[in-house]
Amino acid sequence: xxxxxxxxxxxxxxxxxxxxxxxxxxxxxxxxxxxxxxxxxxxxxxxxxxxxxxxxxxxxxxxxxxxxxxxxxxxxxxxxxxxxxxxxxxxxxxxxxxxxxxxx
DNA sequence: AATTTGACAGCGA
DNA sequence: GTCGCTGCCAAAT
Numbered sequence: 001x002x003x004x005x006x007x008x009x010x011x012x013x014x015x016x017x018x019x020x021x022x023x024x025x026x027x028x029x030x031x032x033x034x035x036x037x038x039x040x041x042x043x044x045x046x047x048x049x050x051x052x053x054x055x056x057x058x059x060x061x062x063x064x065x066x067x068x069x070x071x072x073x074x075x076x077x078x079x080x081x082x083x084x085x086x087x088x089x090x091x092x093x094x095x096x097x098x099x100x101x102x103x104x
Numbered sequence: 105a106a107t108t109t110g111a112c113a114g115c116g117a
Numbered sequence: 118g119t120c121g122c123t124g125c126c127a128a129a130t
Contacts, residue, residue, distance in 0.1 A: 008127070027112055031126085037113090038125040044111035045128060062113065069111035077111095 008034050012046050015102055016054045022085035023100035024093050026062040033102055044069070057081055064092035 011034040019025055027040035036042070044067065047056040057080045060066050066077040078088060087094035 028114095031112085036126055039127060040112040041110050041125075042112095042127045045109080047111055049110090049129070056111080059111080061111090067111035 008036065008039070008042070009046050009050055011035070012043050013051045013054055016047075016056060016059060018102060019055055019058045019100060022098065024058045024060050024064075024081070024086065024095070024098040025100055026060060026095075028062050029099075029101065030059065058084070058086075060093050060095075064089070064095040066091075066093070 012030055015025070015030050015033050027043045028037065030043045031037055031039040034043070043059070047054075047059065047067075048069065056067070057070070057077055066074040066081075068074060070077040072079070074091060078091070081093065082088065087097055
C-alpha cells in the first residue's frame with residue numbers, strides 16, 4: 001500500500017492518540033513530529049475534520065491556552081481536562097508539568 | 105485544478 | 118509585558 005500524503009494526517013491522529021492521560025501537547029509540537037513544524041493549523045483542522053474520537057482536549061496551544069473552537073469553548077475544554085489531572089494556571093494549562101513529547 | 109479556510113506560531117511595535 | 122499582523126502547510130469545498 002502506497003503511503004499517500006495522508007501520512008501527515010495519519011501521524012497526527014497517531015500522535016494525539018498516544019497522549020497519556022494527564023498530559024498535553026501543543027499543535028506546533030504535533031505538527032513538527034508529523035513532519036511540518038509550520039503546519040500547526042493543519043493539526044487543528046484535522047482535529048475538527050479528521051478523527052474526532054481522539055483526545056483532542058489534550059491538544060492545546062503553545063502557551064497552554066485551550067482551543068477556542070473546541071465544542072463548549074475554553075470553559076468546556078477546561079472542565080474536561082481538570083478531571084484528567086491537568087493543572088490549570090488561570091485560564092491556561094500548566095505546560096510546565098504537562099507538556100509532553102512522543103520522543104520521551 | 106484552483107481557491108479559501110483553518111481548533112496556530114512566530115515576530116514586531 | 119501586552120496586543121496585533123503576517124506567514125506557513127495541508128485539507129476541504
